[in-house]
Amino acid sequence: MTPVEQVNKTSKAQPSGPGRAPVTLRDIASVVGVSPSAVSMALADHPRIGRATKEAVRAAARELGYVANSAGRALRAGRSTSIAVVVPNTAQHVFGHPYFMQLLVGVTSSANAHDSTVLISTNPDQHHEVAAYDRILRSQAAGGAIIASAAINDPNVSRMVDTGLPVVLIGRYPHLPQAVSVGVDDVAGAAAATGHLLSDHGLRRIGHISGPLEHQTALDRYEGFRAAMTQCPEPCVQGLAIGDFSEQAGRDGAAQLLDGMSGLQAIFAANDEMAYGALLELRSRGLRVPQDVALVGYDDFGVSRLTTPTLTTVRVPAEDLGWQAAERLFGLIDAAAGEVTHSVLPIELVPRESCGTHSVPSVP
Amino acid sequence: MTPVEQVNKTSKAQPSGPGRAPVTLRDIASVVGVSPSAVSMALADHPRIGRATKEAVRAAARELGYVANSAGRALRAGRSTSIAVVVPNTAQHVFGHPYFMQLLVGVTSSANAHDSTVLISTNPDQHHEVAAYDRILRSQAAGGAIIASAAINDPNVSRMVDTGLPVVLIGRYPHLPQAVSVGVDDVAGAAAATGHLLSDHGLRRIGHISGPLEHQTALDRYEGFRAAMTQCPEPCVQGLAIGDFSEQAGRDGAAQLLDGMSGLQAIFAANDEMAYGALLELRSRGLRVPQDVALVGYDDFGVSRLTTPTLTTVRVPAEDLGWQAAERLFGLIDAAAGEVTHSVLPIELVPRESCGTHSVPSVP
DNA sequence: GCCTGATGCTCAAACGTTTCAGCACTTCCT
DNA sequence: AGGAAGTGCTGAAACGTTTGAGCATCAGGC
Numbered sequence: 146m147t148p149v150e151q152v153n154k155t156s157k158a159q160p161s162g163p164g165r166a167p168v169t170l171r172d173i174a175s176v177v178g179v180s181p182s183a184v185s186m187a188l189a190d191h192p193r194i195g196r197a198t199k200e201a202v203r204a205a206a207r208e209l210g211y212v213a214n215s216a217g218r219a220l221r222a223g224r225s226t227s228i229a230v231v232v233p234n235t236a237q238h239v240f241g242h243p244y245f246m247q248l249l250v251g252v253t254s255s256a257n258a259h260d261s262t263v264l265i266s267t268n269p270d271q272h273h274e275v276a277a278y279d280r281i282l283r284s285q286a287a288g289g290a291i292i293a294s295a296a297i298n299d300p301n302v303s304r305m306v307d308t309g310l311p312v313v314l315i316g317r318y319p320h321l322p323q324a325v326s327v328g329v330d331d332v333a334g335a336a337a338a339t340g341h342l343l344s345d346h347g348l349r350r351i352g353h354i355s356g357p358l359e360h361q362t363a364l365d366r367y368e369g370f371r372a373a374m375t376q377c378p379e380p381c382v383q384g385l386a387i388g389d390f391s392e393q394a395g396r397d398g399a400a401q402l403l404d405g406m407s408g409l410q411a412i413f414a415a416n417d418e419m420a421y422g423a424l425l426e427l428r429s430r431g432l433r434v435p436q437d438v439a440l441v442g443y444d445d446f447g448v449s450r451l452t453t454p455t456l457t458t459v460r461v462p463a464e465d466l467g468w469q470a471a472e473r474l475f476g477l478i479d480a481a482a483g484e485v486t487h488s489v490l491p492i493e494l495v496p497r498e499s500c501g502t503h504s505v506p507s508v509p
Numbered sequence: 510m511t512p513v514e515q516v517n518k519t520s521k522a523q524p525s526g527p528g529r530a531p532v533t534l535r536d537i538a539s540v541v542g543v544s545p546s547a548v549s550m551a552l553a554d555h556p557r558i559g560r561a562t563k564e565a566v567r568a569a570a571r572e573l574g575y576v577a578n579s580a581g582r583a584l585r586a587g588r589s590t591s592i593a594v595v596v597p598n599t600a601q602h603v604f605g606h607p608y609f610m611q612l613l614v615g616v617t618s619s620a621n622a623h624d625s626t627v628l629i630s631t632n633p634d635q636h637h638e639v640a641a642y643d644r645i646l647r648s649q650a651a652g653g654a655i656i657a658s659a660a661i662n663d664p665n666v667s668r669m670v671d672t673g674l675p676v677v678l679i680g681r682y683p684h685l686p687q688a689v690s691v692g693v694d695d696v697a698g699a700a701a702a703t704g705h706l707l708s709d710h711g712l713r714r715i716g717h718i719s720g721p722l723e724h725q726t727a728l729d730r731y732e733g734f735r736a737a738m739t740q741c742p743e744p745c746v747q748g749l750a751i752g753d754f755s756e757q758a759g760r761d762g763a764a765q766l767l768d769g770m771s772g773l774q775a776i777f778a779a780n781d782e783m784a785y786g787a788l789l790e791l792r793s794r795g796l797r798v799p800q801d802v803a804l805v806g807y808d809d810f811g812v813s814r815l816t817t818p819t820l821t822t823v824r825v826p827a828e829d830l831g832w833q834a835a836e837r838l839f840g841l842i843d844a845a846a847g848e849v850t851h852s853v854l855p856i857e858l859v860p861r862e863s864c865g866t867h868s869v870p871s872v873p
Numbered sequence: 874g875c876c877t878g879a880t881g882c883t884c885a886a887a888c889g890t891t892t893c894a895g896c897a898c899t900t901c902c903t
Numbered sequence: 904a905g906g907a908a909g910t911g912c913t914g915a916a917a918c919g920t921t922t923g924a925g926c927a928t929c930a931g932g933c
Contacts, residue, residue, distance in 0.1 A: 167649060169889060180913050185891055195911055212647035216583035217889030220918045225580060227628070227650070246609055246631075253631045257641045262650055264591070265627050267617045277621050283576035285531060286591070286626055421815060451785060453817035533919060544883050549921060559881055581919030584888045 168211045176205045219285070228256060228474055229264045229287035231278045231305070232294070244446045244463050248293060248315070251467025259475045282310055289474045291315060291467075311477035313470045317361045317487070325477060327470040327488045331362055334459040334492035335369025338413055338441045341457070341494055343377050346501045348410040348439060352384035354398035354423060356415045366415045366443060382406065388419050395422020403430065409438060411500070417442035417449045420456050424499070440499040454498035462490055532575045540569045583649070592620060592838055593628045593651035595642045595669070596658070608810045608827045612657060612679070615831025623839050646674055653838045655679060655831075675841035677834045681725045681851070689841060691834040691852045695726055698823040698856035699733025702777055702805045705821070705858055707741050710865045712774040712803060716748035718762035718787060720779045727754075730779045730807060746770065752783050759786020767794065773802060775864070781806035781813045784820050788863070804863040818862035826854055
């Protein structure tokens with residue numbers, strides 16, 4: 146029907162169709178019969194613009210499908226409306242987990258609610274990493290950043306906090322008291338998981354496979370395990386194997402615990418991936434889970450539901466984390482100088498088959 | 510040296526530290542002693558700028574840590590350097606899969622290489638969906654978009670293609686011949702999986718649990734299955750149960766096939782999630798996999814590695830898909846009028862335990 | 874000596890937005 | 904009547920970038 150001239154010198158009005166020029170303030174202004182400034186102020190609900198004009202402007206804007214040009218707005222404002230989500234490559238073990246996706250879903254819903262957009266920087270390549278997120282922030286493409294990293298003393302993290310740009314960290318960063326962070330109560334989560342084995346299943350000889358202790362997450366989960374064990378009124382025996390959150394580390398850790406502790410009754414792994422590794426090791430030694438050795442994981446990002454037996458685990462509310470972090474970030478951006486806070490979200494124990502036979506949804 | 514008065518009134522020179530003003534072309538210009546235009550042209554390697562000036566400018570830019578303001582550049586250019594990744598909520602089953610993360614990794618590496626950034630729009634909420642990605646594109650925050658959707662006739666998809674904005678679709682869209690797409694050869698993948706059951710394991714009575722047939726992906730996988738079955742020289746019996754890619758649909762589909770086909774020897778599910786559901790159903794009926802019924806899934810996004818037995822599946826190269834789609838998109842953006850092409854990436858059969866005992870990496 | 878062409882830069886304008894000062898007009902108060 | 908205050912808008916400027924036109928300067932060819 147309508148000839149498509151693309152850049153179009155000939156046709157005048159193009160109500161719709163491919164290649165039509167974007168609607169600007171000027172377009173609305175000429176429709177309504179006021180200046181672009183008035184349109185801008187009307188849309189911002191400025192008190193000095195008359196009611197009638199505001200309504201006319203809003204109607205025209207809706208009619209024409211006006212959406213403010215983000216570049217123009219950002220340039221004028223001196224900062225972008227976008228927020229960046231940075232995943233430094235130190236969080237490699239995060240890739241392949243639904244964790245990050247859940248985080249993103251949370252962040253994007255908050256961003257949608259704030260009429261903002263989400264820019265992401267995942268950096269699989271070590272070499273380009275600094276350049277990539279650095280470029281995003283230095284180019285002022287984002288008005289703030291959410292950093293999903295796990296390593297303590299990651300130099301990137303403190304550098305970013307130091308830039309003065311609004312930044313929210315995901316996780317606990319006790320050594321960065323000046324930073325705003327949103328994390329989960331891993332100590333309580335690990336204590337709940339361990340307490341479940343102790344109290345509900347009456348087990349007393351429990352080994353823990355921890356993550357790398359440069360990660361606060363790994364430290365906290367170990368701390369929760371230790372606290373629960375030492376607070377048990379009856380005599381307990383605890384063991385520790387240090388892993389790196391990988392399946393292989395789970396196998397190795399389980400082997401180490403089995404060889405080192407006589408009468409091992411349960412293994413609490415610091416994440417589901419390692420619990421799965423431990424499961425494989427136990428199975429290869431002919432040990433049954435949970436009859437011979439009970440098993441508990443951590444994260445509940447999808448792995449734990451699929452194994453046989455299904456894994457008892459501790460759910461980390463990733464989507465909530467992302468949402469909270471984004472909300473916090475928008476608060477920082479708006480207030481320019483928000484108070485420094487460290488939010489800690491609660492966790493939830495998810496009992497499944499691998500710790501014993503109670504409360505297991507049975508297969509029909 | 511040069512006093513930076515900008516935001517703070519007290520301190521004079523801040524070579525570094527929080528709150529320092531961003532470096533602009535003007536800053537470099539005043540250091541080098543030329544006009545901002547000359548700096549811009551020098552950095553763009555314009556032939557009319559002298560060698561000496563170029564070198565001085567580049568040195569100063571490096572020294573000051575100059576990064577072009579993205580808003581300024583986008584405003585001037587009339588389009589952003591970012592690309593958007595849109596995940597319409599029709600692709601719900603994608604959430605929670607590492608698929609999307611892998612896709613993102615591929616897209617971001619390409620974007621890094623092109624000095625671009627990635628904007629993402631995941632829209633868990635039906636109501637805000639149109640508004641969210643619409644806003645991104647209408648605000649010209651992105652110079653192009655990659656759409657990861659699955660449903661045929663998703664109105665969003667054709668609308669986006671019609672905007673005239675450079676768009677690359679992920680998946681096969683035979684009904685949108687004017688659109689650029691990057692997909693996988695699902696027909697060949699499904700045929701390979703089915704052929705594996707037929708030729709390598711000698712099975713002849715095979716049921717397929719398909720996805721919803723509004724999805725091209727589901728159609729293609731069914732088509733591959735059918736083709737392989739009918740091309741088999743010996744007499745075969747095929748069955749079909751239509752599912753929706755969910756675990757429950759896998760259970761239901763398996764039940765339907767088991768009840769409907771006597772002597773069922775194998776089930777080929779259109780994704781791993783449904784294969785897992787089928788596994789649960791088989792197990793609850795006391796049937797062993799693979800001894801009584803062989804099982805094959807599709808996707809290899811993580812599920813298949815974890816089940817017991819591990820699932821034979823077909824690997825979808827998600828990271829590659831993302832990378833290719835981004836490369837294609839940058840091609841479109843640069844060329845302004847690239848040719849319409851439909852790339853199809855090859856797939857790979859991943860034999861594991863659930864189809865039989867050959868070539869299984871045994872547990873040590 | 875003058876034209877031609879090349880070289881190396883500057884200037885101005887423009888992208889779309891927001892904001893601030895200011896103008897014109899009305900209304901109210903004394 | 905005359906000033907003050909309020910109302911509703913306009914015009915200009917600015918954010919940082921890119922680019923085409925234009926202005927010098929200089930080398931070489933006749």
